[in-house]
Amino acid sequence: MDPLHGEGVRAILLDIEGTTTPAKFVSVVLFPYARARAGDFLARHGEEPAVREDLARLREEHAADERAGSSPPPWRDTLDSAIGYVQFLMDRDRKSTGLKSLQGRIWEEGYRSGALQGEVFPDVPTAFERWRRQGRDIAIFSSGSVLAQKLLFASTPVGDLTPHIRAYFDTTTGPKQKAQSYRRIARALDFESREVLFLSDVVAELSGAGQAGMGTALCVRSGEAVVAPTHAVVYTLDGVCP
Secondary structure, eight states, X not given: OOGGGTTTOOEEEEOSXXXXXXXXXXXXXXXXXXXXXXXXXXXXXXXXXXXHHHHHHHHHHHHHHHHHTOOOOOOOSSHHHHHHHHHHHHHTTOOOHHHHHHHXXXXXXXXXXXXXXXXXXXXXXXXXXXXXXXXXXXXXXXXXXXXXXXXXXXXXXXXXXXXXXXXXXXXXXXXXXXHHHHHHHHHHHTSOGGGEEEEESOHHHHHHHHHXXXXXXXXXXXXXXXXXXXXXXXXXGGGSOO
């Protein structure tokens, strides 16, 4: 089978950063926005049930960090200590479920106010339309929370792309480098793993998907020639299931 040309592919699973969306949008726009507003957001919303759940998850992650000897800042169940740990995680670009959920809530305010707008590569909207015309499902797997994913695709300059997307998966599904995460996604979509094609700019993630039996393609947005011995390489979505 040749999954890039659509043979046997019933669903296309996509990473976001570096695949559908420029990495700089995440690193230069989204992350600094959340960092600058985390303290104020927690001061205003820290007693809300959903935010308290995020803080409880962060407290558990902090305890795990201490057991692992990674020397996080002290946690004393105060706003300042929570903010300190959030900054600690951001500094290390940690794929923390609690952090990603909190960031999503902060970005939600930004998207709703108009301060933020989602960004995708120019080939994404046409690829989404093409794949849906072909009857293929589209799903997203990102370390960002499901809320953050939906907000990004709902607010692009070319309009709301979420009607094209069947499902969203984040780190609550499992680590992005582990085969079991991709098996769970295939089951959730009600497809065999071999019927799903996963695109990402991270080889380790593709290896996890490949081990689960999915088709894989390394998405290289820089245009620089790359060789990935165990994965197909694409520089645009135009040639994926054309």
